[in-house]
Amino acid sequence: xxxxxxxxxxxxxxxxxxxxxxxxxxxxxxxxxxxxxxxxxxxxxxxxxxxxxxxxxxxxxxxxxxxxxxxxxxxxxxxxxxxxxxxxxxxxxxxxxxxxxxxxxxxxxxxxxxxxxxxxxxxxxxxxxxxxxxxxxxxxxxxxxxxxxxxxxxxxxxxxxxxxxxxxxxxxxxxxxxxxxxxxxxxxxxxxxxxxxxxxxxxxxxxxxxxxxxxxxxxxxxxxxxxxxxxxxxxxxxxxxxxxxxxxxxxxxxxxxxxxxxxxxxxxxxxxxxxxxxxxxxxxxxxxxxxxxxxxxxxxxxxxxxxxxxxxxxxxxxxxxxxxxxxxxxxxxxxxxxxxxxxxxxxxxxxxxxxxxxxxxx
Numbered sequence: 001x002x003x004x005x006x007x008x009x010x011x012x013x014x015x016x017x018x019x020x021x022x023x024x025x026x027x028x029x030x031x032x033x034x035x036x037x038x039x040x041x042x043x044x045x046x047x048x049x050x051x052x053x054x055x056x057x058x059x060x061x062x063x064x065x066x067x068x069x070x071x072x073x074x075x076x077x078x079x080x081x082x083x084x085x086x087x088x089x090x091x092x093x094x095x096x097x098x099x100x101x102x103x104x105x106x107x108x109x110x111x112x113x114x115x116x117x118x119x120x121x122x123x124x125x126x127x128x129x130x131x132x133x134x135x136x137x138x139x140x141x142x143x144x145x146x147x148x149x150x151x152x153x154x155x156x157x158x159x160x161x162x163x164x165x166x167x168x169x170x171x172x173x174x175x176x177x178x179x180x181x182x183x184x185x186x187x188x189x190x191x192x193x194x195x196x197x198x199x200x201x202x203x204x205x206x207x208x209x210x211x212x213x214x215x216x217x218x219x220x221x222x223x224x225x226x227x228x229x230x231x232x233x234x235x236x237x238x239x240x241x242x243x244x245x246x247x248x249x250x251x252x253x254x255x256x257x258x259x260x261x262x263x264x265x266x267x268x269x270x271x272x273x274x275x276x277x278x279x280x281x282x283x284x285x286x287x288x289x290x291x292x293x294x295x296x297x298x299x300x301x302x303x304x305x306x307x308x309x310x311x312x313x314x315x316x317x318x319x320x321x322x323x324x325x326x327x328x329x330x331x332x333x334x335x336x337x338x339x340x341x342x343x344x345x346x347x348x349x350x351x352x353x354x355x356x357x358x359x360x361x362x
Contacts, residue, residue: 004350004353008353014301016349021338022334024337026039026040028330032325034323039323042315042319043311044311046319047311047318052200053314055187055198055201056314060309060310061206061303062306062310064310065302066088067084067261067284067288067291068292068305069213069216069299069302070087070259071084071288071291071297072297072298072302073220074257076220077232077250082141083126083130083144085149085152087124088264088281089149090123090125091120092269092276093156093159094115094120096275099177100164103181109180111178112183116263120259124262126148130148130254131251131253135250141254160173160277160278172277173277174275174276177270182274183271185271186204186206203271205263208263212263214299216260268281287309291309294339316328316330
């Protein structure tokens with residue numbers, strides 16, 4: 001089969017898959033008696049045009065970037081990390097413990113970096129155990145990371161309904177963190193600089209996510225460690241023969257993956273919520289798998305895939321508001337179609353495109 005140019009594999013092929021997913025979703029919308037064109041217009045306006053819409057879209061995008069990057073780092077070593085949900089939950093616990101312990105005794109400029117480190121450290125520690133079990137005991141990473149999601153959920157339920165619950169309430173959440181220990185909202189920064197901005201949950205963690213994406217690109221494609229990681233992913237046997245310590249690479253790769261997933265909590269815990277609440281992960285860890293697959297495990301692709309899912313989340317809420325017959329479940333259907341065509345059927349157009357480029361080469 002004729003190899004496809006890089007720009008086709010990374011650009012045209014995902015675009016074709018997404019377009020087909022939207023065409024099928026449009027057909028479903030037409031079957032229930034609504035206009036697909038009107039529904040798409042409402043979704044786009046709800047995600048990018050209406051007042052404050054872009055801020056909410058980028059707020060959701062931030063979560064998907066962290067979890068997508070987490071999945072991609074592990075996948076470069078052919079480790080299918082299904083545990084980003086639990087690692088993000090543990091990251092939230094790490095950030096919350098730092099704020100609860102220190103926000104009354106240290107200034108926010110000191111608490112915030114320590115809380116960020118705490119989120120990354122707790123996420124990494126939670127991922128290291130499945131990584132070690134895979135590297136040293138042969139336990140399958142998919143099974144162990146799935147189980148660790150349930151364990152993490154149980155740990156949070158136990159803590160938030162017990163020792164960490166705010167006094168005098170029955171909701172499973174901690175006390176509010178000191179205002180200085182929270183990440184600033186970007187609309188507050190814009191207003192301080194003299195620019196009008198609508199209040200949204202978008203906060204400084206979006207910029208941290210962009211820095212994380214750049215850091216992953218440097219780590220994977222511009223360092224010896226990244227080269228060794230990709231070598232392990234391409235051929236574990238060849239990597240061993242080349243002298244690469246495969247077990248250590250597996251454990252470290254999972255630690256980096258868990259740290260990125262743990263940083264998802266920055267957006268929710270240090271940013272939007274200002275406290276640790278139960279179920280703040282809301283499935284972002286699982287959707288991050290689709291984001292990584294759609295983005296071809298490259299930070300640039302992951303950004304655009306995360307932006308797409310962020311737009312679906314925000315625009316889908318507007319669809320639910322504008323149309324009585326289009327509910328939130330319809331948006332879930334669209335997401336499922338995108339995952340189907342960009343994941344399970346990602347190579348569906350490859351033979352046709354290969355024939356086209358083979359004909360052009362002749």
